[in-house]
Amino acid sequence: MTRLARRAGIAGAVALVRRAGSVGALALVFALTPGLAHAHLVDTRLGDFYSGALHPLTDFEQVLPWLALAVLAAFQGPRTARWVVLAFPLALAAGGALSLVLPPPPFAPVAGVTLVALTGLAVAAQLRLPLAALLVLAVGLGLLDGYQNGAAMVATTDRFLFLSGVTVIGYAFVTLALGCAIAFLAGVGGWRPIALRAAGSWVAAVGIMVLGLHLVSRGVG
Amino acid sequence: MKSHSPNPALVLAGLLAMIPLSPALAHTGTGTQIGLESGFLHPLSGADHIIAMVAVGLWGAQLGNPAIWVLPITFPLVMAVGGLLGVMGIDLPFVELMIALSGIALGAMVALNIRPPLWVAATIVGVFAIFHGYAHGKELPDAADAVAFAVGFVVATGMLHLLGILIGVAVRWEAGAKAVRACGAAIGCLGVYFLLGAIGIIE
The missing domain is CATH 1.20.5 (Single alpha-helices involved in coiled-coils or other helix-helix interfaces)
Incomplete structure (x- = not known):
């Protein structure tokens, strides 16, 4: 039964x-x-937050060095790299806040592309950096990109929401990229750091060529 | 005995999911998208570029460690120098000729299994990288988005290297090593064809 x-x-x-x-x-x-999803009328409430979050992601000049910074930090090991997760988003927020009070520095476009080339070269060379140097790079990049994103705001933009979006996406992007890079490097196979270094050489190549274009354009202008 | 008939609802779900219910006409393209697309397609639209890039990967794999990673890492960096020359509008002579020669030289290196010291191999690849980079860099100022164009063609170049390396991994086996050398010979022959085209002997 x-x-x-x-x-x-x-x-x-x-x-x-x-x-x-x-x-x-x-x-x-x-x-x-x-x-079609018509339900999410984010523009009525949090639209500027999403605008801020998407703004850096639409520009390779920002995404590439963020990626390279995360990989470079991963090469330094998790103990050193974790400080980037804290320093970079705070610098982004500070840079965005500075854009509200300071005029745009004339060197910003060239500095942005130079950082693409430098971070790429550092990854390609698998540079070992002291924590202070890594933090200087992260803060410099954060301040510059935060400023450039902040400068994109118009009079009607909700500044708090926009800069919050920029800061949150910076934090999420770098944290995810860093976590992925650390996990990738922890796997078996000597080819893993080589693959990341090759990717760094790609970033550096892009940075070098676009830096040349910026310098030539400025010379012509 | 268990029957393994497919779940009808699952089949229906698959079929319905595959049916495009509405045409996607919205994506007319932005500067970044067009720049990325045109940059990515630039190396792929010229067979002379393709064979030379694949040959770099093949040769690196054939030479083994450390060339297998030194060549693909140094190539984009040296290519960027060539790209700079193109961006700056500096007139570099014999670009098409050198690109065709790169196919012949690199193909011959693979076909004949020539194993020079690493610095010699890097120099050979680097010289050709300048001309390939120059050809891409010339297009950069006219691109819809220069950064996206550069990202596109650098990634496409890297993918072609990777393809060469993946094919070149076959050198571990005797038959594979012969096949890789045959690929090198084929690349060399194609290089001769492009050279004849570059100097105007064939259309």
Whole structure:
């Protein structure tokens, strides 16, 4: 009797799982059906936060050195690298705040591209840096990019929301990239640091060429 | 005996998910997107670039450690110097000729399994990298987004190196080593074709 009941219970469980699979598949149909999402009217409340969060991500001049900074920090080991997670977003916020009170420095565009080349070269060379030098690089990059993002705000932009978005995305990006790089380097295989160094050489190559273009344009102008 | 008939609902879900319900006409492209796309396609639109880049990877893999990583890391950096020359508008002679010659030289190195000292190999690759970078760099000032264009063509170049390295890993096996050398010979022959085109012997 008990065995029969147990069998019936198992059969019931199997049927339940099958039914759940069917329901899940139908849910998948609705989930994958393309449609327009009109519900999220973020512009009415938090639009400037999202604008701030997306603004740096639309510019390779910011994304590339952020990525290179995270990989460079990962090369220094987790104990040193963790300070970048704290210093970089704070510098971004400070840079954004500075954009509200200071006029744009004339060297900002060239400095931004120079940092792309420098961080890329440092990764390509797998440079070992003392903590202070790494923090100077992170803070310098954060201040500059924070300023450039802040300078993109217009009169109607909610400054607090926009700069919060920039700071949060800076924190999220660098933390994720750093975590991924550390996990990647911790894996088996001597090719892993080489792959990251090759990626660094790509970043450096982009930085060198665009720096040349900036200098030539300024010379012509 | 258990039957393994597929779940009908799952099949239906898969089929429906594959049907494009509305055309995506929204993406007309922005400066960054167009720049990235044109930059990425630039090395891929010229077979002379493709064969030379793949040959760099093949040769690096054939030479083994440390060339397998020194060559692909140094190539983009030296290529950037060539790109700078192009950006600055400096007139570099024989660009097409040198790009065609790069296919011949690098293909011959792989086909003949020539193993020079690392600095010699790096110098050979570096000289050709300048001409390849120059050809890409000339387009940079006209790009919709210069940074995106540079990212596109550097990534495409790196991917071609990686392709060469992945093919070149076959040198571990005897038949694979022969196949890699055959690839080198084919690249060299294509290089001759492009050279003849560059000097105007063939159309």
